[in-house]
Amino acid sequence: MPMFRLKLMIYDTLASYYDALVKDEEATLSWVHWIESFQKPCSMLELACGSAEITQVLSHHGFQMTALDLSQGMIDQAKRKDKEQKIQFLCQDMRNLSNLTSFESIACLCDSFNYILEKEEIVSFFKEVHDHLQPEGIFFFDSHSLDRLDEFSEEFNETGHIEDVDYQWSITSEEEIIYQDFAFYKENGEVIQEHHMQRVYDPEWLKEALHPYFYIESIKTDFDLEGIQPGEKYFFVCRRK
Ligand SMILES: C[S@@+](CC[C@H](N)C(=O)[O-])C[C@H]1O[C@@H](n2cnc3c(N)ncnc32)[C@H](O)[C@@H]1O
Known part of the structure; x- marks a missing residue:
């Protein structure tokens, strides 16, 4: 789990x-x-x-x-x-x-x-x-x-593997904010998440x-x-x- x-x-x-x-x-x-x-x-x-x-x-x-x-x-x-x-x-x-x-x-x-x-x-x-x-x-x-807001109104998703982790990176936008979500899936089952906001x-x-x-x-x-x-x-x- x-x-x-x-x-x-x-x-x-x-x-x-x-x-x-x-x-x-x-x-x-x-x-x-x-x-x-x-x-x-x-x-x-x-x-x-x-x-x-x-x-x-x-x-x-x-x-x-x-x-x-x-x-x-x-x-x-x-x-x-x-x-x-x-x-x-x-x-x-x-x-x-x-x-x-x-x-x-x-x-x-x-x-x-x-x-x-x-x-x-x-x-x-x-x-x-x-x-x-x-x-x-x-x-x-x-x-x-401002064009980035339009671009990310459709969610961008990237997945991959770096060093010791699988990761998922998604970018979305709403109104004036760009949201970036990172998830790092560690080998021990831990999932570390970061949620970023940029205006x-x-x-x-x-x-x-x-x-x-x-x-x-x-x-x-x-x-x-x-x-x-x-x-x-x-x-x-x-x-x-
Ligand atoms: C997209 S990275 C860019 C880093 C670097 N300028 C480069 O060219 O790669 C954004 C950086 O902003 C830093 N940051 C965000 N808010 C900050 C704040 N209030 N004061 C200082 N650093 C901040 C983050 O820790 C992160 O390292």
Whole structure:
């Protein structure tokens, strides 16, 4: 009889399987090239760095990286890769940066931004990022597109086997929320589940929310389409006011 356990902390179990599930070296380089097309190596704070695939490449390219994530499991995975120990890792919530100094650049990548679920929180997040950027510092973030809501209105399902587990990954959407459900079927009969929610914001609303704190230097869709277009992700480059 399987024993089901729902993990309340997202990325607690997923952290061990994250790279095996989603690691994509070509996509990592696309994020790095996008950042480098606007920013020379500098001091950078990466919010929600996850297992630090992008962080590592930026560090190798000369960026002085401080990287944080809410999940200790993700930070543990990230630290293992940092053989030269050049990156400062912190386990903390990106919505409160009060313990940190200021940086020449701040980045929040790979739809991590969409884990902030309330509009009021987005507004205070933008202020927090502004307050921890040096004058004219650049804030990079990407977000799920509105098209993803349509795409996942029909459930996406993936099943497979990685390392010691079978897994099931389903994605659905309802109104402005994307729901991702993961189930990991362990050999001892235990089934570990994680339930993730991400909110997708209208890019026109995001522009208004950014306005008090940032000049928008660039918005692209899927890295190289100019402006808001049909696609998977919007990419924002914002300069601190
Ligand atoms: C889709 S992963 C992306 C990770 C990484 N940016 C990458 O490029 O692979 C989302 C990450 O956001 C982190 N996260 C979610 N909410 C957070 C929060 N409030 N503060 C810090 N990290 C958060 C999760 O722990 C997870 O590692």
